[in-house]
Amino acid sequence: MKAHLSRRYLFSASHRLHSDAMSNTENQSAYGKCNNPHGHGHNYTIEVTISGQVDASTGMVCNLVDLDDFVNREVLARYGHENLNMLPEFSNQVPTTENLCIHIYEILQRGFTHAHLERVRIEETMMNSFDYAG
Amino acid sequence: MVYLTRKAEFSASHLYHNPDFTPEENRRIFGKCNNPHGHGHNYTLEVTVKGEVDPRSGFVVDLKQLKEIMHREVLDALDHRFLNKEVPEFLQQIPTTENIAIAIWRRLVDKLNRAKLHRVRLYETPDLFVDFYGEE
Numbered sequence: 267m268k269a270h271l272s273r274r275y276l277f278s279a280s281h282r283l284h285s286d287a288m289s290n291t292e293n294q295s296a297y298g299k300c301n302n303p304h305g306h307g308h309n310y311t312i313e314v315t316i317s318g319q320v321d322a323s324t325g326m327v328c329n330l331v332d333l334d335d336f337v338n339r340e341v342l343a344r345y346g347h348e349n350l351n352m353l354p355e356f357s358n359q360v361p362t363t364e365n366l367c368i369h370i371y372e373i374l375q376r377g378f379t380h381a382h383l384e385r386v387r388i389e390e391t392m393m394n395s396f397d398y399a400g
Numbered sequence: 401m402v403y404l405t406r407k408a409e410f411s412a413s414h415l416y417h418n419p420d421f422t423p424e425e426n427r428r429i430f431g432k433c434n435n436p437h438g439h440g441h442n443y444t445l446e447v448t449v450k451g452e453v454d455p456r457s458g459f460v461v462d463l464k465q466l467k468e469i470m471h472r473e474v475l476d477a478l479d480h481r482f483l484n485k486e487v488p489e490f491l492q493q494i495p496t497t498e499n500i501a502i503a504i505w506r507r508l509v510d511k512l513n514r515a516k517l518h519r520v521r522l523y524e525t526p527d528l529f530v531d532f533y534g535e536e
Contacts, residue, residue, distance in 0.1 A: 267502055269532050272529050274526070320496075324418065327530075
């Protein structure tokens with residue numbers, strides 16, 4: 267019996283959207299206030315969806331402790347209360363929430379082996395959310 | 401095809417325990433959820449049905465009927481109950497969120513008339529939920 271399980275996590279971080287490939291005018295036009303020089307922050311919500319057969323002996327797709335430990339260690343500890351622009355993955359890439367979503371998906375896809383990864387959703391604000399499913 | 405989702409809430413208690421495991425295994429695998437006298441949650445249920453819009457009524461499904469079916473088949477049985485002791489499905493099976501979502505699907509799937517059950521989503525807390533799309 268296959269079920270999908272989704273878990274939501276919170277972290278806060280700052281970023282500035284600025285592309286070296288564009289002129290200052292283009293950056294202003296593309297990113298607006300998100301291009302302000304000293305950055306700004308968000309409370310991000312990540313929603314991780316995994317799937318798999320429900321184990322008959324535990325009633326679970328996977329043990330939440332394993333998922334929580336992995337996300338806390340590999341995602342929240344990495345991004346929480348950081349300036350995203352300072353991290354190596356964003357040294358040559360704009361830390362848009364699209365790109366952040368792909369990075370977090372890839373971290374889980376590479377390292378989380380207890381269930382199949384279906385999707386990562388990030389809500390940057392209550393109004394904006396991004397989904398990546400590989 | 402249009403999808404329609406109806407929400408409901410119920411409150412229930414449960415505990416996670418497998419009699420085939422040793423006390424130590426139960427404690428290690430289920431943690432606090434294995435506390436012997438149970439604990440409770442406010443569950444939020446989302447039932448999504450799908451179907452073509454009836455040209456006469458403009459409905460995929462009569463919401464009043466869907467609400468009544470959800471109350472009769474699910475909420476009357478689960479709300480304010482100790483799931484392990486009072487709900488037949490969980491006398492022999494652990495009432496995890498996964499298993500509760502599957503049990504709710506089975507309670508509803510043959511009861512709908514026009515529309516087809518698409519998904520049961522069950523929130524145990526605002527940051528944990530399970531989706532079930534049918535037997536696979």
